[in-house]
Structure formats: C-alpha cells, structure tokens
Amino acid sequence: MPEMRISQPLPQSDPGSFPEQAEEALQPTHSEIRRYLLSRGNSAVADRLFKLLMLLCALSIFMIVALIAYQLVDKSQLNWAQSGIKFFYTAFSDPYTNQPQYWDPVNGHFSALPFVYGTLVSSFLALLLAVPLAIGVAIFLTEMCPGFLRGPLAFLTELLAAIPSIIYGLWAIFVLVPLLRQYVNPALVNTFGWSGLFADDNPTGLGYVAAGIILAIMILPIISSLTREVMTAVPHSQREAVLALGATRWEMIRTGVLRNARIGIVGAIILGLGRALGETMAVTMVIGNTPEIHKSLLSNGASMASVIANEFAEATSDLHRSALVEIGLALFVVTIIVNAIAQLLVWAVTRGTPRQVH
Amino acid sequence: MSISTLQFRSRLRAATDHAVTGLAILATILVIAPLAAIFAYLIYKGASSLNWDFFTKVPAPEGELGGGMANAIVGSGVLLGVASVIGVPIGIGSGIYLAEFGRGTKLANAVRFTADVLNGVPSIVMGVTAYALIVFPHIAFLPFLGHFSALSGGVALGIMMIPTVCRSSEEMLLMVPHVIREAALGLGVPNWRSTLSITVKTASPGIITGCMLAFARVAGETAPLLFTALGNQFWSTSLNEPIAALPLQIFNYAISPYEDQHRLAWAGALVLIVLIVLAVSLVRYVTSRGVLKGNS
Numbered sequence: 052m053p054e055m056r057i058s059q060p061l062p063q064s065d066p067g068s069f070p071e072q073a074e075e076a077l078q079p080t081h082s083e084i085r086r087y088l089l090s091r092g093n094s095a096v097a098d099r100l101f102k103l104l105m106l107l108c109a110l111s112i113f114m115i116v117a118l119i120a121y122q123l124v125d126k127s128q129l130n131w132a133q134s135g136i137k138f139f140y141t142a143f144s145d146p147y148t149n150q151p152q153y154w155d156p157v158n159g160h161f162s163a164l165p166f167v168y169g170t171l172v173s174s175f176l177a178l179l180l181a182v183p184l185a186i187g188v189a190i191f192l193t194e195m196c197p198g199f200l201r202g203p204l205a206f207l208t209e210l211l212a213a214i215p216s217i218i219y220g221l222w223a224i225f226v227l228v229p230l231l232r233q234y235v236n237p238a239l240v241n242t243f244g245w246s247g248l249f250a251d252d253n254p255t256g257l258g259y260v261a262a263g264i265i266l267a268i269m270i271l272p273i274i275s276s277l278t279r280e281v282m283t284a285v286p287h288s289q290r291e292a293v294l295a296l297g298a299t300r301w302e303m304i305r306t307g308v309l310r311n312a313r314i315g316i317v318g319a320i321i322l323g324l325g326r327a328l329g330e331t332m333a334v335t336m337v338i339g340n341t342p343e344i345h346k347s348l349l350s351n352g353a354s355m356a357s358v359i360a361n362e363f364a365e366a367t368s369d370l371h372r373s374a375l376v377e378i379g380l381a382l383f384v385v386t387i388i389v390n391a392i393a394q395l396l397v398w399a400v401t402r403g404t405p406r407q408v409h
Numbered sequence: 410m411s412i413s414t415l416q417f418r419s420r421l422r423a424a425t426d427h428a429v430t431g432l433a434i435l436a437t438i439l440v441i442a443p444l445a446a447i448f449a450y451l452i453y454k455g456a457s458s459l460n461w462d463f464f465t466k467v468p469a470p471e472g473e474l475g476g477g478m479a480n481a482i483v484g485s486g487v488l489l490g491v492a493s494v495i496g497v498p499i500g501i502g503s504g505i506y507l508a509e510f511g512r513g514t515k516l517a518n519a520v521r522f523t524a525d526v527l528n529g530v531p532s533i534v535m536g537v538t539a540y541a542l543i544v545f546p547h548i549a550f551l552p553f554l555g556h557f558s559a560l561s562g563g564v565a566l567g568i569m570m571i572p573t574v575c576r577s578s579e580e581m582l583l584m585v586p587h588v589i590r591e592a593a594l595g596l597g598v599p600n601w602r603s604t605l606s607i608t609v610k611t612a613s614p615g616i617i618t619g620c621m622l623a624f625a626r627v628a629g630e631t632a633p634l635l636f637t638a639l640g641n642q643f644w645s646t647s648l649n650e651p652i653a654a655l656p657l658q659i660f661n662y663a664i665s666p667y668e669d670q671h672r673l674a675w676a677g678a679l680v681l682i683v684l685i686v687l688a689v690s691l692v693r694y695v696t697s698r699g700v701l702k703g704n705s
Contacts (some may be wrong), residue, residue, distance in 0.1 A: 084591060084595075094600075094601070097599060097601050098599055098601050101600070101601035104502065105503070105505045106506055106510070106511075108499050108502025108505075108506060109511065109517075109520045111499055111503065111571070112503055112524050112571065112575065115527065116523060116526075118538070119530070119538045122537075122538050122541040122542060123537065126545070184436045185436075185440075186436075187435070187437065188433070188436050188440050190429075190433045191436065192437075195434075204437065206693060207444060208440060208441075209693075211443075213685055214447065214685070215628075215631070215681065215682075215685065216632070217629060217678070217681075218659075218681065219447070220660070220663065221663050221674060221678050222446075222451070224664075225450075225663075226450055275440070300426050300429075301430070302426075325529045329530070329531025330531070331532065331533045332631045332632055332656075336663065336664065356531060359536075359537065363537070363635065376541070379537040382531055382533070382534055386530055386534075387529075387530065390529035390530075391522075393529075394522060
C-alpha cells in the first residue's frame with residue numbers, strides 16, 4: 052500500500068485533500084460501492100436483527116463482568132456488615148494462649164490477613180524467579196536464536212502455558228516438594244538461615260517457597276511471550292541505528308530494544324503478577340494450607356485462592372461462606388485492576404504494529 | 410585516553426556481550442528444563458499406570474485397588490458440552506460484532522478491552538459466581554437451582570470460554586479480505602447472509618481452532634468445578650446432579666493417602682495432557698499454515 056501512495060502523482064494545488072482520499076482507499080468498509088449495495092438491500096429487517104443479535108453477544112461480555120461483581124458483592128454482604136474493611140488487616144487474639152489468631156470458623160472469627168500475606172509473598176517470590184528468566188528467554192528468542200530453533204522453542208514455551216494448573220500441582224507434590232525437602236530447603240537454611248527468612252521448622256517441604264517456584268514456572272510463558280511480542284514491535288531501524296554506532300549486540304539490545312520496549316515489558320510483568328495472584332490449584336496443593344503468618348519462607352501458609360478452594364464446598368456457616376466470597380471479591384477487584392493496567396501498558400507499545408506470526 | 414584503556418574497554422564490552430549471550434541461553438535452558446521434567450515424569454508415571462480398566466471402570470471404593478476414571482472422562486465431556494453451548498455461540502457472536510460491525514468504534518474497543526480483562530479473572534472467582542448464581546438460590550419452580558450440579562459447572566466453564574473464543578474469532582474474521590464481502594453483496598446477498606455464509610465460512614477453520622483452544626483451556630480447569638460440579642464417585646450424566654470431572658478426580662486422588670490412587674492420578678494427568686497437546690498442536694498447525702489460502 053505505501054508504494055502505491057508514493058507512485059500516485061501528488062495533487063499540487065490542494066495537498067490537504069490527498070491523505071483523506073488515501074485513507075478512504077485503504078478502508079474499503081466505507082467504500083461508495085458497499086454503501087450503495089447495503090442501502091438497496093431488501094432485507095433491512097433481517098439485517099438489523101442480525102446486527103442487534105451480534106451486538107447483544109458483544110454486550111454480554113459487559114453483563115458477565117457486572118454479574119460477577121454483583122453476585123460477589125451481594126453474597127459477601129453478611130461478612131461486610133460484620134467486620135467491614137477491618138476484615139483485611141485485623142487479627143484476633145486467642146483468650147487462652149494470647150497468640151494472634153486469624154481464621155476460626157468454629158467460633159466465627161474471620162480475618163483475611165494471612166491469606167493476603169500468603170498471596171503477596173508467593174506471587175512476589177514467583178516474580179523474583181520468573182522475571183529475569185522470562186526476559187532472558189525473550190531476548191534469546193528475538194535477538195540471538197538461530198532461525199531454525201525459534202519456532203520450536205516458542206512453541207515449547209507456549210506449551211508450558213497450555214498445561215493445566217492441576218498437572219503443575221501434581222508434579223509439584225510428587226517431584227518438586229520432595230526435592231525441596233531433601234536438598235534445597237536444608238541448603239537454604241544453612242546458607243541464609245541467619246536472615247530469619249529461612250527457618251528450619253517445617254519438615255514437609257511445602258510452604259511459600261514451593262508455591263513461589265511452581266507459580267514462577269506457570270507465569271514464565273505469559274511474561275516471556277508478551278515480552279517477545281513487545282520486543283518484536285520495536286522497529287528494526289532502531290537496532291540498525293545502534294549497531295551502526297559500533298555497539299555490541301548486548302549494547303544494541305539494551306539501548307535499542309529493551310529501552311524502547313520497557314513499558315510493554317512492565318505490562319507483561321504486571322500481567323504475570325495478575326496470573327500469579329489468582330492461581331489456585333497448584334498453590335493449594337503445595338502451600339500447606341494453614342491460616343497463619345510466618346516470617347520464614349519455608350513455613351506453611353495459605354493464599355486467598357487456596358482458602359476458597361479448600362473451604363468453600365464445606366463452609367460451616369453463612370458467615371463463613373460470606374467471608375470466603377468476600378476474599379473472592381477482593382481477588383476479583385485486584386486482578387481486574389492489575390489486568391487493566393497491564394493491558395493498557397502492552398497496548399501502548401504494540402498499538403499500530405501488525406501482529407507477528409512466527 | 411590511552412590506547413591500552415581503549416583496548417581494555419572494548420575487550421570488556423565484548424566480554425559483557427558474551428556473558429549476556431550465555432545468560433540468555435542459560436535462561437532458555439532453565440525454562441525448557443521444567444517442561445521436559447514435567448513431560449518426562451508424566452509419561453513415565455502415567456504410561457505405566459494406564460490400562461484398559463482406566464477407561465472402562467468407575468473408581469474403586471476408598472482403599473481398594475483398581476478401578477478407573479470412566480465416569481470422570483464422560484463427566485468432563487458433559488461439562489465441556491454444556492460449556493460450549495454457552496461459550497461458543499456468544500463468543501463467536503461477539504467476535505462477529507467486533508470484526509464486522511464495530512470496527513474502530515469506541516464500543517468495540519471497550520468490548521475488546523473487557524474481554525481481555527475478563528480473560529485474566531481467576532477461575533476460582535468464576536466458580537464462586539456460578540455457585541452464587543445456580544447452586545445457592547432455592548426457587549421452587551426452578552428445579553435445577555439450589556444444589557451442586559453439572560449445569561453449574563458447565564456454566565462456570567462456559568463463561569470462561571467466551572473471551573477466548575471472542576478474541577480469536579475476531580482475529581480470524583479480520584483476515585478475510587474485503588473483496589469477498591463486496592462480491593457477495595454485489596450479488597444481492599443481504600448483509601447477514603453474506604456475513605454468515607461467506608465471511609464466517611471463509612474464516613471457519615480459524616474460528617474452529619480458536620474454539621478448540623478455549624476448549625483445551627477449560628478442559629483442564631479444576632478450581633471452578635470444586636464447588637459447582639463437586640465430583641462424583643459413580644456414573645452420572647444428569648445435568649441436575651453432581652458430576653465427576655477428570656481434573657477434579659486427579660486433584661482428589663493426588664491429595665489422597667493411597668498409593669494406588671496416586672497411580673490413577675498420574676494416568677488421568679497423562680490423558681488430559683495428551684488431549685490438550687493435541688489441541689494446541691492442531692491450532693498451531695492450522696494457524697501457521699495460513700488460515701485462508703492466499704491470504705495471511
């Protein structure tokens with residue numbers, strides 16, 4: 052198309068009119084022929100009905116979001132009336148032992164604090180492990196990889212995204228956790244035990260670290276494929292310009308590619324965070340499921356999604372169920388915000404560039 | 410600056426370059442390693458546990474050996490059927506709207522954005538919603554409400570399919586050249602007919618693969634089924650009763666204390682992953698070949 056535009060003679064008298072004409076030629080949706088043909092159609096009613104039906108389908112996506120929000124707010128009213136916003140940051144103290152207590156369905160005490168903590172800690176660990184690896188993979192695939200390897204490797208990382216959460220959980224229970232229990236956790240205690248973050252008090256191998264590692268494996272493909280997308284969106288002229296100045300390949304990647312793609316990469320990381328926050332099954336299987344807060348990363352904990360998965364079907368009282376729904380509502384709101392921000396950032400970078408098919 | 414400093418610098422830059430290349434390769438290997446580990450272990454454990462009983466028998470009672478997951482495989486089929494009835498038409502319909510009617514409008518952008526955001530909502534939240542919508546309310550003249558059922562699980566999965574189907578069908582429809590639409594209109598075919606019989610039909614291989622992708626995604630979902638479909642140890646195909654599902658059964662067996670049930674969990678996981686990998690490979694094959702002949 053651009054060549055056509057150049058080959059056409061430019062009208063000297065009125066330069067302003069040309070871009071509009073070109074625009075119209077590029078967008079046949081609004082061409083004269085089509086408008087004429089549409090206007091003389093004899094099935095205007097059917098056409099309008101069809102369009103309305105499709106519009107309804109499209110609007111149903113809004114309705115679904117509204118419906119989810121309404122149901123969650125409605126079903127968590129009971130707990131909201133009971134404890135309000137304090138639900139997310141208070142603790143009760145046990146009258147006998149004076150220990151802080153957070154989640155006691157039997158006596159009707161509910162506080163989401165340990166779950167918020169567990170979700171944040173495991174997601175943060177996951178990002179810490181996944182982000183450098185994901186960016187490394189994206190750099191390798193877009194800038195360094197020989198052509199014949201690119202397709203298969205990209206496919207493999209995509210495959211990683213298609214494996215269901217339950218299978219990651221299964222693998223984590225039977226392979227990862229024994230491995231952590233036997234080798235990794237003792238090593239962590241010996242090397243970093245002084246920091247207090249790795250205490251030797253949990254012989255199971257479950258806990259925040261196990262959850263963080265399995266989450267990292269799960270969010271890696273999302274971050275790396277989106278990073279790849281924003282990196283390929285950086286125009287080649289940028290790379291060539293930096294190389295022409297005598298830069299090495301790494302300097303080219305750093306100044307020419309990463310710097311231009313950084314907003315999109317941040318978006319990709321945030322999208323990965325959104326996934327990690329809401330991930331349920333794999334985390335439920337390895338985090339240990341105890342509603343407590345520990346400084347040690349090797350301790351058992353629980354996340355917001357895991358407590359819903361564990362207790363919802365057997366909730367003992369209406370208040371218990373409504374507390375769980377409120378945790379779900381918090382999860383919904385947070386993931387919506389996180390995803391919206393991430394999407395906007397990614398769009399800001401990739402907008403206007405055609406989708407690359409590898 | 411002396412010559413030797415310059416030489417040192419350029420050597421340092423070259424070394425950094427090599428180091429980064431090495432790190433990137435290392436990262437790629439580290440990412441591929443867990444994938445290889447998962448697949449190797451899955452095939453090793455799953456293949457040794459698969460037998461004919463797995464596909465033909467219902468689960469054995471607690472603690473007994475043997476049994477299979479026949480009811481879970483059928484149950485997953487029923488759930489996916491319900492999910493497709495909800496997810497596929499609405500998804501394709503909204504895809505048609507985005508590609509054919511709403512191109513470039515603000516509404517279409519908002520729909521697209523909302524679909525992408527909905528895609529990121531955790532599956533467990535969908536489960537809670539389906540619970541609140543179908544399992545929770547008791548209404549006398551609507552007998553399908555008020556209890557755990559296959560229907561509620563199917564609804565949860567169906568809602569999850571919509572954004573994926575919508576976005577992929579939109580992308581496929583956008584690839585259909587305008588000339589084809591105008592040719593149909595030029596023959597006097599009404600717009601709705603040209604959309605359905607010409608545009609959608611031209612893009613149908615792509616749309617079908619998009620549906621397969623959504624299918625594969627929800628086939629492995631466990632979280633939304635935990636308190637909607639609930640699981641079932643016996644044969645059931647009724648929409649009105651709790652139903653077994655493959656991922657649910659894998660979960661229950663994985664956390665059980667019995668060695669024999671772990672074996673079945675691995676076998677189930679292998680079956681599930683084979684189905685999903687087949688679907689994903691098919692999608693990749695079709696999309697890489699170019700969905701439409703002579704146009705990509």
